[in-house]
Amino acid sequence: WCRTVAIDERVIRLIDLLTHQAADYMVRILTEQELRTSQSLLRAVMESTPDAVYVKDTEGRILMCNPALGRLLGIAADELIGMDFGEYYGATEIHQIIRDHDLRVMDTGESAVIEETVKTPAGNRIFLSSKAPFRDSSGKIIGIIGISHDITGRKRMEESLRQTRRELEERVRERTAELSHTVTVLNEEVVKRVETEMSLRERSEQ
Numbered sequence: 238w239c240r241t242v243a244i245d246e247r248v249i250r251l252i253d254l255l256t257h258q259a260a261d262y263m264v265r266i267l268t269e270q271e272l273r274t275s276q277s278l279l280r281a282v283m284e285s286t287p288d289a290v291y292v293k294d295t296e297g298r299i300l301m302c303n304p305a306l307g308r309l310l311g312i313a314a315d316e317l318i319g320m321d322f323g324e325y326y327g328a329t330e331i332h333q334i335i336r337d338h339d340l341r342v343m344d345t346g347e348s349a350v351i352e353e354t355v356k357t358p359a360g361n362r363i364f365l366s367s368k369a370p371f372r373d374s375s376g377k378i379i380g381i382i383g384i385s386h387d388i389t390g391r392k393r394m395e396e397s398l399r400q401t402r403r404e405l406e407e408r409v410r411e412r413t414a415e416l417s418h419t420v421t422v423l424n425e426e427v428v429k430r431v432e433t434e435m436s437l438r439e440r441s442e443q
Contacts, residue, residue: 338353338368
């Protein structure tokens with residue numbers, strides 16, 4: 238025994254609307270969860286890496302950075318937000334060089350790997366900086382994203398090796414010159430001895 242029940246059109250529309258809203262809500266929840274997961278992962282990577290990671294706007298102000306950059310400059314990472322490197326370095330050659338590198342990346346729209354010298358409380362450090370354009374959702378360049386790896390130790394080792402090589406080459410040149418002089422002296426002695434022996438032989442024959 239069955240009974241057919243007629244459903245009002247308004248009820249059908251209401252059910253359809255509620256179904257779509259529920260689906261949108263579930264998508265939004267999943268998207269927010271994925272976003273939180275991505276943010277947590279990004280935060281973990283930025284906080285754990287020993288390299289300085291930073292995002293700057295077109296004016297050079299820091300929008301985001303990791304603790305490594307703060308430790309490098311001797312300032313808490315939170316205090317660096319909104320700061321221009323010019324405020325830290327002042328009108329110095331170091332700041333101008335870094336700013337020129339940033340502008341070149343933004344002007345060309347191409348990534349670049351650049352060697353940069355940075356002044357820190359511990360002294361000048363040399364970094365290999367990878368910089369890329371920072372774009373908004375429409376593709377417009379609104380700053381740069383950078384990662385800087387400290388290569389000071391490697392550069393010092395390379396310079397030490399170059400110095401050692403120069404010293405070895407200089408010693409080789411000195412020894413070569415000494416040997417050349419010794420050979421010359423020996424040749425002269427041999428010539429003198431041969432001449433003396435020939436002279437003695439002539440006298441003996443006479």
